Amino acid sequence: MTIKDFETHAAWRAGDLQNDRSWEFNIDDKARAEMAAAVKKAFDPERPLLDYRREDFDLGPAWHTIAAAIREAYHGRGIALVHGLPREGISEQQFELMNWAIGLHSGVARPQGKMSQYISPVRDAGTNYRAANGRGYSSNAKLDFHTDGCDFVTLACYNKAKSGGQSMISSSVTAFLTMLDETPELAEVAHHTSYGFSRQQEEAPDEATFYLQPLVDFADGRLFGKWNRNRVNSAQNLDEVPKLTGLQIEAMEKLDAVLRRPEHMYTMYLQPGDLQILNNHTMLHSRTDYIDYDEPEKKRLLSRLWMAPPDSVQLPDSWGHFFRATAPGTVRGGIRGHHHDETCRAFERRQAQAHGMTIADPWDERQIA
Numbered sequence: 001m002t003i004k005d006f007e008t009h010a011a012w013r014a015g016d017l018q019n020d021r022s023w024e025f026n027i028d029d030k031a032r033a034e035m036a037a038a039v040k041k042a043f044d045p046e047r048p049l050l051d052y053r054r055e056d057f058d059l060g061p062a063w064h065t066i067a068a069a070i071r072e073a074y075h076g077r078g079i080a081l082v083h084g085l086p087r088e089g090i091s092e093q094q095f096e097l098m099n100w101a102i103g104l105h106s107g108v109a110r111p112q113g114k115m116s117q118y119i120s121p122v123r124d125a126g127t128n129y130r131a132a133n134g135r136g137y138s139s140n141a142k143l144d145f146h147t148d149g150c151d152f153v154t155l156a157c158y159n160k161a162k163s164g165g166q167s168m169i170s171s172s173v174t175a176f177l178t179m180l181d182e183t184p185e186l187a188e189v190a191h192h193t194s195y196g197f198s199r200q201q202e203e204a205p206d207e208a209t210f211y212l213q214p215l216v217d218f219a220d221g222r223l224f225g226k227w228n229r230n231r232v233n234s235a236q237n238l239d240e241v242p243k244l245t246g247l248q249i250e251a252m253e254k255l256d257a258v259l260r261r262p263e264h265m266y267t268m269y270l271q272p273g274d275l276q277i278l279n280n281h282t283m284l285h286s287r288t289d290y291i292d293y294d295e296p297e298k299k300r301l302l303s304r305l306w307m308a309p310p311d312s313v314q315l316p317d318s319w320g321h322f323f324r325a326t327a328p329g330t331v332r333g334g335i336r337g338h339h340h341d342e343t344c345r346a347f348e349r350r351q352a353q354a355h356g357m358t359i360a361d362p363w364d365e366r367q368i369a
Contacts, residue, residue, distance in 0.1 A: 006223055010078035010282035011173040014266045023077050025069045027062045027084035034060035036086035039098045049100050049118065050347040054354055057101040069277055070106055074152050074309060078282035079169055081268070082275040085156060092158060092301065096121070099156040099303040102275075107309035108351040110150045110334025114202040116344060117337075122155065122302035124292055130230065137304060142289040145170060145259050146228035147280040149322060150306035150333040154277050157270040161300040164290030167276065169266045170259040172225025172284050176216050178258050179251075186251040190215040193248055196241035197226075197322070198234035204336040210235045212242075215255065217316035219326075224281045224316055227255060259284055270302065281315075308332050310355040325360045332360075 017023065027035070042056045059066070062085075069080035085098065100119055103109045109118045120137055127138040140161075145168075179187040194212040203209055217224050229252065235241045244252075258264060270276055278285055292299045308331050315326035325332035331352050336344075352359050 008173055009076045010171055012077055012171055013263050017266050023072055023080050025065050025082045027065050031060055031062040032084050032086050035062040039094055043094050043097055050343060054104040063105060066102055073277040074279050078279040080277040085273045085275055087273040095158045096303045099305050103305045103307055107307045107355055108331045108348055110306040110308055111336050111340060112306055113335050114337045116339035120304045122304050140290050143287045144229040145284040145286045147226055147284060148306055149335055150280055151309055151312050152279050152307050154275060154305045156303045157272055157274045158301040159298060161290035162293045164288050165300055166288040167268050167270055168286040170264050170284050173223050173282050174264055175255060175258045179254055183254055186254050189247045189251040195232050196235035197231045202335050202337050209238055210241050211321040213318045213321055217318045219314045219316040227284055306334055310357050330358045330360045
């Protein structure tokens, strides 16, 4: 199979998603009520998230719907949208716990930043997205197209913004095949040269301030995409990062232009109770800026979870610099940050055992001994 013969359900265009809605899933009223009851029964405001077990949550028939959506996102189109998560009568903490319960059932959650947090509230905290340590989830800024640092991500909507905050999704598979057809020399640059990505000052003690990898690579006949202009630009301010060549910059500009073409970019507004699931190896996502409500209880709020699933696929060797493990079924990815301690490692070991996964991560001292 040559690159030009590459075909996958993830190589969609916007019209494909509009015409075939089988990537959308619905939780019915009865299943929603059962799920809400299960979350409320398990909820303890004083209990740390890492103490919860999968067995604490009987999510009932809603779980079968969510599991089917995860399969579609990870092994199919790269995107799935679930409507109907319990929202009415559910507090912010309970809603976060619901997303956490979904994660406990679907694999091993991955830490997401400097604080080594395993779940992140996506809300405007006044962050400067373009700063050297900037992160998009805690700002209200327009975001660049990017991938998150995990196999797949769930984004559960509790409140939407007063205006703006539109979600934008493009297929990295479609984008690369388009580049290959229109500008093959730039496609080769994206595939065969390495770009520096800043860790945004969140690196663990044994990590460098940046890592290198191509924007596109292959493993077992699958295409994998990686892109984050903000982190690439931040990395250029680090002395030890190789400077971008003229062709690399051209490839970046071409990629961004292709991703934003109306025929490639699918847009949506997440509604309260929606759960968006994205495969970070085949999808790139972005968001418009937004204006929030003045009332705290109405402000835009989503719950984000990064996951390593038990049925994960082989990653390219070049992905190992960030993911730290590339073999299928391993606990990999995430941003360990500055507080990844024994409590975190114990949680990951327990979850890995529950899902029959392997901890092959070199940071686990038990693997080195």
